[in-house]
Each structure stands twice: as C-alpha cells, then as structure tokens.
Amino acid sequence: MGARSQLIKPEYNAVKEAARNIGVPHLQDTKLRISKSRSSASVYIYDEFKTLLVIVPSLRSLAVQLGSSSISIALKRAMADKSLFRSSWYISNQLFNENDKPLMEVDSIEYMSLIEKMKSQKHIRKAIFVFKDGEFHPSAKNMMEYWLQQKL
Numbered sequence: 001m002g003a004r005s006q007l008i009k010p011e012y013n014a015v016k017e018a019a020r021n022i023g024v025p026h027l028q029d030t031k032l033r034i035s036k037s038r039s040s041a042s043v044y045i046y047d048e049f050k051t052l053l054v055i056v057p058s059l060r061s062l063a064v065q066l067g068s069s070s071i072s073i074a075l076k077r078a079m080a081d082k083s084l085f086r087s088s089w090y091i092s093n094q095l096f097n098e099n100d101k102p103l104m105e106v107d108s109i110e111y112m113s114l115i116e117k118m119k120s121q122k123h124i125r126k127a128i129f130v131f132k133d134g135e136f137h138p139s140a141k142n143m144m145e146y147w148l149q150q151k152l
Helices: 002-007 014-020 026-036 058-064 074-080 109-120 143-151
Strands: 041-047 053-058 089-093
Touching: 041 058, 053 058, 053 109, 058 074, 074 089
Parallel strands: none
Antiparallel strands: 041 053, 041 089
8 A cells, every 4th residue: 555655646646636625514605606607597586565675595595494305285285376475475497577686685784684484484374364445454463353344
C-alpha cells in the first residue's frame, strides 16, 4: 500500500477535495435554488381575495414546511378544486392573473409567519362565510352563534 500511494500524485487526489464540505450546511439561498431546480413547477399561494402572496418552489416543499412528510391530500384537493385551503388561501399551480407580483419572498419573515398561521389553522376543514343582504358578517364565530343573534 505504501508503494502504491507514492505513485499517486497528491494533486490528483480528488477524495480530499470532494470530502472537504461534509458537515457544512447549505445557506438558505442555496437551498432555495436547489429546490427550484429540482421542482417540476412552482406553487402560487393567494389569499381569500385572490391577491398573490408568495411563490413557493414546489408543492412538496410547502407540505414539508406545513409539517407533513409528503404532499397531503388536502393540498392536492385545494389545488385541483380551486377551493380555499384551511379557509384562507388558494393554492394554485398557475397564476390567476399574468401581471401578479408576490407580496413576499420565500425566505422572508412574513412568509414564515404565513406558514405558522397555516399551521395554526390545521383544524379548519372548510370555510363558511356568513352574508346577509350581500353584507359580510365577520363577527360570527360559527353558524349557530349567527342564527341566535338573528332570532333575538
């Protein structure tokens, strides 16, 4: 083994160079670029008024940030049906309007608070909005409370 290692010139030893970055984590910007290059399509998150909030690199990355190890059925259903996800967001694989510009970036503090809000509304399956004579009633916490208020 000693004679063999003498024949190999140190400048041709690729193993030392290749293993130099082991254990060093990627920067957030690098992770984002890797995710974008690996993903098949971007995912657009809109609020309930169809204002573009953010463009996420992939559906899988969104699912992982929401605490799922894989793409959930709820995310796929909200995307396919164009329905509200957890009562407040539209998830789409295409822009609603061509001139939409996102209000936040994926690596911003606002995006992290959006993800936390989505996580906190995990218990919400379907949104019910209360209208009377074309007027929205946001104060009603649930339908029973609203109907009790109306009957009094």
